[in-house]
Amino acid sequence: MISVEQLKAGFDLSRMAGLIDRFGQIGKDPDGGVTRLAFTNKDVEARKVFLKILEKEFSLDIRIDALGNIFARRPGRHRDWPVILTGSHLDSVRNGGRYDGPAGLFSSLEAFRVLDLFDIETDHPFELCLLTAEEPNDFGISTFGSRGMAGIIKKEDVRRLMDERGNDFPSALKAVGGNMEKMDDAVRSPEEIAYFLELHIEQMPFLDSEKRDIGVVEGVTGIFRQTLILTGEADHGGTTPMDRRKDALCAASEIVLKLETAAKEEDGLAVATVGHISVFPNSINITPARVTLDMEIRSFYTDRIRRIRQKLEDRIRETEAFRKIQIERIVTYDSAPVRFSTPVKQAIAEAADRLGLKRRNLISMAGHDAAHLSRITEAGMIFIPCRAGRSHCPEEFTETSSIVKGAQCLLQALLLLDQRKRSDLPYARH
Numbered sequence: 001m002i003s004v005e006q007l008k009a010g011f012d013l014s015r016m017a018g019l020i021d022r023f024g025q026i027g028k029d030p031d032g033g034v035t036r037l038a039f040t041n042k043d044v045e046a047r048k049v050f051l052k053i054l055e056k057e058f059s060l061d062i063r064i065d066a067l068g069n070i071f072a073r074r075p076g077r078h079r080d081w082p083v084i085l086t087g088s089h090l091d092s093v094r095n096g097g098r099y100d101g102p103a104g105l106f107s108s109l110e111a112f113r114v115l116d117l118f119d120i121e122t123d124h125p126f127e128l129c130l131l132t133a134e135e136p137n138d139f140g141i142s143t144f145g146s147r148g149m150a151g152i153i154k155k156e157d158v159r160r161l162m163d164e165r166g167n168d169f170p171s172a173l174k175a176v177g178g179n180m181e182k183m184d185d186a187v188r189s190p191e192e193i194a195y196f197l198e199l200h201i202e203q204m205p206f207l208d209s210e211k212r213d214i215g216v217v218e219g220v221t222g223i224f225r226q227t228l229i230l231t232g233e234a235d236h237g238g239t240t241p242m243d244r245r246k247d248a249l250c251a252a253s254e255i256v257l258k259l260e261t262a263a264k265e266e267d268g269l270a271v272a273t274v275g276h277i278s279v280f281p282n283s284i285n286i287t288p289a290r291v292t293l294d295m296e297i298r299s300f301y302t303d304r305i306r307r308i309r310q311k312l313e314d315r316i317r318e319t320e321a322f323r324k325i326q327i328e329r330i331v332t333y334d335s336a337p338v339r340f341s342t343p344v345k346q347a348i349a350e351a352a353d354r355l356g357l358k359r360r361n362l363i364s365m366a367g368h369d370a371a372h373l374s375r376i377t378e379a380g381m382i383f384i385p386c387r388a389g390r391s392h393c394p395e396e397f398t399e400t401s402s403i404v405k406g407a408q409c410l411l412q413a414l415l416l417l418d419q420r421k422r423s424d425l426p427y428a429r430h
C-alpha cells in the first residue's frame, strides 16, 4: 500500500499546469475563453491529443464505445471484478473556461500515472474515461455519453437530430469514434462498474470563500422545466382602453415575479429562473397577444420543488381567471434529485482527512455525468474550489495547487474504495 507521503509526492504540479495549458490552447478564444463544443473539429482535435498521451505515456487497454466515450483500462489483481471508473469530459460550452471538465479528466489521468509510478496493483481493474458531450452543444444534447451508458438515451432519440448548419447527428457521432446504430451495445450494467468517481470544479463560491480544499458532493439538484404559452389579444395600443385589454405580457410579468418570490421563500434551498421569453407581435403600439416563457426550478429537495410549483400554479390560475388569458403549460424536463453513494462519500471524506485537506459537504446545483451514472453504479463527485465560483466563462479559474490536492484526494478515495471488503460490495456474490 502506498503511504500518504508517497501519494502526495507522486503528483507533479508543473505537469498538471502543462496539461491544463496545452488543452486550453485547443479552441482558445481571443478573450482567453475556450470554445470546444462537442462533435466540432476542436473537440475531435482535443480527443486526438488526449489519446496520443494515453498511447505514448501509459500502457492501458484503450477502447472507444459506440457513444464515443474513451475508456483506458488498467488491469487489477482480479481481472474479472467490476471496474472502478474515474474521469470527466473535455468538451466545453461556447466561450467557456479551461477547467470545467479538464480539471477532472487530468486529475484522473495523473492518478493513473502515480499508480504506475509506484507500480501499484489494485484489486479491481481501474478504468479512466473521457465522456462524450457533457455540455450542451449544437445538437441540443448534454451528458450524452453518460446517459447512453445508463440506457436513458437511445438511438431513436438522436437519429434525426441536426445542427443549425444541417449536419446530422449520426455523422457527428462517427467523427468522435461512435456509432449510432450500436448505441445499445454501449449500455453498461451494475455488474460491470463497481464505482464511478469524478472530480470537478465547484462552479459555486463556497469552497473558495471558506478556503476549503475539498467538497464532498451529497448529490445533484433536481430540475423541473416548463414552457408557458400565454394567449391574450392583440389590440391597438392607443385606442384600446385599459379595462378592455387582454395583455399577455402583463399576465406573464405577474407569473415571472411570483416564481421569483416562491423560490425566495425556500430559504436559499431552491432557485428558479425564467431564462427565455418571447413576445408576439412585439411591437410598440400593439398589446402583446402571445408570450412564451421558458422557466426552471432547481432544488435538492423534492418537496421544495413541489411547493414552488404549487404556488406558481395557484398564481397561473388566478391570472387566467382575472385577466381572461389562456395559459398552456408544457413540461419539458423533470429530473429528480440524485443522492450519491454513501460508501463513495465516506471514501472521499476519509481520503481528505488522511491528506490533511479541509473539506465540507456540498450539493451540486448543476447537472453532471455522475448523476446519470448513479443509476447503474455507486457514483460520487469531488468538488475543488474555483475562483469566486465563476464558470462557463473566460474568467473561470482554479489554482493548479487546488487541482493537485483534489487529484491526491481522488486517488486516495479510489484506493480506499478498491480496498473495501468484497462482501461489502453491492455486486458481491459470496
Ligand SMILES: [Zn+2]
Pocket: 089, 100, 101, 134, 200
Ligand atoms: Zn463539467
